Amino acid sequence: MFKLHSLKLTCIIVLTCFSLFSQNAPETFNNPILPGYHPDPSICRVGDDYYLVNSTFVWFPGLPIYHSKDLVNWELIGHAIDRPDQMNFDGLPDMLGLFAPTIRYHEGLFYIINTCVGCGMNFYITATNPAGPWSDPNWLPEADGIDPSLMWDDDGKCYYTGVVGTEKPEWEDQGVIYNQELDLQQKKLVGERHNATFGHANNASYSEGPHLYNINGKYLLMISEGGTGIYHALTVHHSDSVFGPYTTDYINPVLTHRHLGQDYPVHAIGHGDLVQTQNGDWWAVMLGKRRLDGLTTLARETFLAKVDFDGQTPVFNKGEGKVLMTQTRPNLPWTPFKKQPAKDEFEGDKLNKKWYTIRTPKDSFYTVNKEALHLNLRAEIMDSLVNSSLLVQRIEHHKFEASTKMSFKTSKDNEQAGLTVYRTNENHFNLLKDKNSLVLIKAFKGEQTEIARIPYKDKEVYFHVEGNDLDIQFSYGESMDTLKPIGDKQHLIVIADLQGNAMFNGPGIGLYATSNGKTSKNKAVYDWFYYEGKPLN
Numbered sequence: 033m034f035k036l037h038s039l040k041l042t043c044i045i046v047l048t049c050f051s052l053f054s055q056n057a058p059e060t061f062n063n064p065i066l067p068g069y070h071p072d073p074s075i076c077r078v079g080d081d082y083y084l085v086n087s088t089f090v091w092f093p094g095l096p097i098y099h100s101k102d103l104v105n106w107e108l109i110g111h112a113i114d115r116p117d118q119m120n121f122d123g124l125p126d127m128l129g130l131f132a133p134t135i136r137y138h139e140g141l142f143y144i145i146n147t148c149v150g151c152g153m154n155f156y157i158t159a160t161n162p163a164g165p166w167s168d169p170n171w172l173p174e175a176d177g178i179d180p181s182l183m184w185d186d187d188g189k190c191y192y193t194g195v196v197g198t199e200k201p202e203w204e205d206q207g208v209i210y211n212q213e214l215d216l217q218q219k220k221l222v223g224e225r226h227n228a229t230f231g232h233a234n235n236a237s238y239s240e241g242p243h244l245y246n247i248n249g250k251y252l253l254m255i256s257e258g259g260t261g262i263y264h265a266l267t268v269h270h271s272d273s274v275f276g277p278y279t280t281d282y283i284n285p286v287l288t289h290r291h292l293g294q295d296y297p298v299h300a301i302g303h304g305d306l307v308q309t310q311n312g313d314w315w316a317v318m319l320g321k322r323r324l325d326g327l328t329t330l331a332r333e334t335f336l337a338k339v340d341f342d343g344q345t346p347v348f349n350k351g352e353g354k355v356l357m358t359q360t361r362p363n364l365p366w367t368p369f370k371k372q373p374a375k376d377e378f379e380g381d382k383l384n385k386k387w388y389t390i391r392t393p394k395d396s397f398y399t400v401n402k403e404a405l406h407l408n409l410r411a412e413i414m415d416s417l418v419n420s421s422l423l424v425q426r427i428e429h430h431k432f433e434a435s436t437k438m439s440f441k442t443s444k445d446n447e448q449a450g451l452t453v454y455r456t457n458e459n460h461f462n463l464l465k466d467k468n469s470l471v472l473i474k475a476f477k478g479e480q481t482e483i484a485r486i487p488y489k490d491k492e493v494y495f496h497v498e499g500n501d502l503d504i505q506f507s508y509g510e511s512m513d514t515l516k517p518i519g520d521k522q523h524l525i526v527i528a529d530l531q532g533n534a535m536f537n538g539p540g541i542g543l544y545a546t547s548n549g550k551t552s553k554n555k556a557v558y559d560w561f562y563y564e565g566k567p568l569n
């Protein structure tokens with residue numbers, strides 16, 4: 033009797049869960065799967081878990097690791113470069129540092145292979161848990177060029193694939209994809225280097241981002257061509273032997289948006305990585321850019337597309353041949369995760385993983401305690417190529433709101449603290465409080481302009497920004513109910529791609545404090561920081 037009763041109960045619970053679960057599971061997903069600054073995605077699967085990594089240039093911690101079970105819901109679980117002694121970004125412009133990484137799994141270990149441009153070049157790191165900790169870098173000084181990738185062959189050997197410029201280029205921006213064995217015992221490249229391809233076109237520029245796959249005993253080399261802008265494209269090349277010769281596929285490029293017109297809303301599609309699901313389906317992640325009136329303010333984002341094989345040839349979104357903003361989602365159990373609240377109340381004693389500083393921090397410059405963030409004023413300024421007291425998170429939406437409550441008082445002319453919208457040391461907005469006033473400053477292509485200054489005496493201030501496609505309005509108040517605009521609407525061209533030194537990396541929003549070249553013991557205290565965006569815009 034009891035058994036029957038508990039069996040019934042179990043059935044009811046299972047059925048209820050099942051119906052709740054299936055009701056919530058949508059049939060489609062929206063692109064980009066990782067909006068905002070998420071370039072150069074690389075993906076791997078272990079069992080029914082998927083892991084993805086992006087490039088992060090001089091943001092610290094670097095190389096975010098995302099986890100998913102359904103290829104659509106991606107949770108940030110850690111960063112591969114999160115100890116200052118792993119990597120030094122000092123003095124590097126915002127577009128250098130950690131370029132395109134590759135993540136792979138082999139016999140119980142996760143590998144990320146990557147290039148730190150301007151800071152040591154090629155290295156790999158390993159971890160048993162992808163959330164970290166990751167090892168210190170194993171540098172590969174003999175590996176030239178950028179965009180390294182790894183492939184383990186059936187014989188257990190590991191092969192490195194990378195790209196380097198040609199010594200005597202036959203055409204502009206010619207690059208060559210090469211591969212070589214990587215001996216993981218000796219931790220170095222061994223044997224001969226073999227050139228695989230210059231790209232499929234006879235004037236292929238910026239051949240890069242290679243990934244090599246052994247699919248049913250045949251070698252598939254997928255690369256990008258055309259540079260990471262409007263001519264970006266994915267091409268594939270085939271061989272029966274790991275070291276080639278590689279033959280270019282007749283249908284190249286296998287994926288591009290270069291032919292869709294200069295005003296197509298998504299462009300720069302390229303730099304992709306393939307993954308096969310536990311059910312045998314194939315998908316690919318790749319980067320792309322959305323644009324508004326010809327400008328890209330959210331930088332390179334991560335997109336997902338279905339792949340079917342016609343023989344050896346990967347066909348992207350069969351019948352469509354382009355990246356779609358909405359499409360049928362992968363046939364995988366829908367597994368959403370608990371999202372972080374939009375309002376960060378700075379609980380506990382650590383910052384949430386979504387926060388970054390720019391360049392490697394030399395000392396600790398903030399504390400999280402008593403439900404507040406205490407940001408030390410330091411001499412460093414964000415306009416120079418060092419680590420300043422700057423904390424940002426990604427701007428991921430074309431329409432967004434952000435606000436914060438700050439307590440900060442100073443009697444010194446050199447001390448300032450407030451809110452920032454940051455792209456590079458030369459391109460940003462700062463809304464700062466100083467001795468007697470609030471000031472809105474724009475830096476664009478290295479030129480600083482004071483947009484507005486308003487007398488302000490209180491210790492506490494609320495800052496608010498509203499981003500609306502290409503406009504941004506800054507406001508301030510003594511409370512959230514008494515906000516007033518400061519300055520007119522500003523144009524977000526300031527943080528857009530290819531404006532001055534705004535290249536490769538992406539935009540962030542957050543908090544900044546400085547004592548402008550002098551030492552200080554002062555702090556700015558933030559009670560909370562709120563960021564919320566309207567998805568899919």
Ligand code: 6LW
Pocket residue numbers: 071072087131132178179238240241259260303536
């Ligand atoms: C990336 C390379 C590229 O490593 O941009 O233009 C670099 N090409 O593939 C930075 O994302």
